[in-house]
Amino acid sequence: MSNSAPDIGTEEPMPEEFLTAFNCLWADKGVQLTILKGNQYALHDNLNYFFQDIDRLFQKDFLPTDQDILRTRLRTTGISETIFELGNLTYKMVDVGGQRSERKKWIHVFDNVQVVLFLVAISGYDHVLVEDRNGNQMHEALMLFESISNSKYFEKSALILFLNKIDLFREKIAGGMSPICKVFPDYTGAPTDIEAGMEFFAHKFRNLVRQPKKEVYVHYTNATDTNLLKITMASVQDMIVQRNLNALIL
Numbered sequence: 001m002s003n004s005a006p007d008i009g010t011e012e013p014m015p016e017e018f019l020t021a022f023n024c025l026w027a028d029k030g031v032q033l034t035i036l037k038g039n040q041y042a043l044h045d046n047l048n049y050f051f052q053d054i055d056r057l058f059q060k061d062f063l064p065t066d067q068d069i070l071r072t073r074l075r076t077t078g079i080s081e082t083i084f085e086l087g088n089l090t091y092k093m094v095d096v097g098g099q100r101s102e103r104k105k106w107i108h109v110f111d112n113v114q115v116v117l118f119l120v121a122i123s124g125y126d127h128v129l130v131e132d133r134n135g136n137q138m139h140e141a142l143m144l145f146e147s148i149s150n151s152k153y154f155e156k157s158a159l160i161l162f163l164n165k166i167d168l169f170r171e172k173i174a175g176g177m178s179p180i181c182k183v184f185p186d187y188t189g190a191p192t193d194i195e196a197g198m199e200f201f202a203h204k205f206r207n208l209v210r211q212p213k214k215e216v217y218v219h220y221t222n223a224t225d226t227n228l229l230k231i232t233m234a235s236v237q238d239m240i241v242q243r244n245l246n247a248l249i250l
Helices: 016-027 029-036 047-052 066-070 100-106 122-126 137-149 166-174 194-206 226-249
Strands: 079-086 089-096 115-121 158-164 216-220
Touching: 016 029, 016 047, 029 047, 089 226, 115 122, 115 137, 115 226, 122 137, 122 166, 122 194, 137 194, 158 166, 158 194, 158 226, 166 194, 194 216, 216 226
Parallel strands: 115 158, 158 216
Antiparallel strands: 079 089
């Protein structure tokens, strides 16, 4: 690919000559080594997925599958609101950007929020931040969670923690690729003990909540597994309904 390549519109197919360039990149050992060390460069988790199936993406009749869409990433900026109905209930979901530059835009606007859904990539325990290569994704998530869980704005809000990308976490821990203790010296479990690693991070988040009676509901999720996500969201809905009923009784 050259600097003189024409701009490509969102509705236009990728030029065929780009396919050759992408395949050359994928065959390069240096590129593959860089992707393996992607946690050090804040690379996208799904580069392997797209590179390994690059020929399909260049087909003229290509249409993205659900998995293709789920594995893409679009940075959340500002505040996005979605209103939807589920059963007899109407929900308003507010999605906000978690990056440092985004937080000042939303932390003060929440009032009367019933539930906070806090999403963390558990597989990112050894990843650097996109905006700060000296920072760590999990350390940053823990600091943000501590701020939110103890904020006056969310004093009466339920906290639901999604430790996401559990599939990548299992793969990383089982393969011994990146021991948790290298990043978190207080971890005392076996390097390849997946369950111990999961509980370690859940415990770390729970311990940040200073209100003794405030419960944190933890779910281990994989956003690309739609069946798991349906089960998880059903339990979240049950919790919200039960919480509302308890509030009415009181």
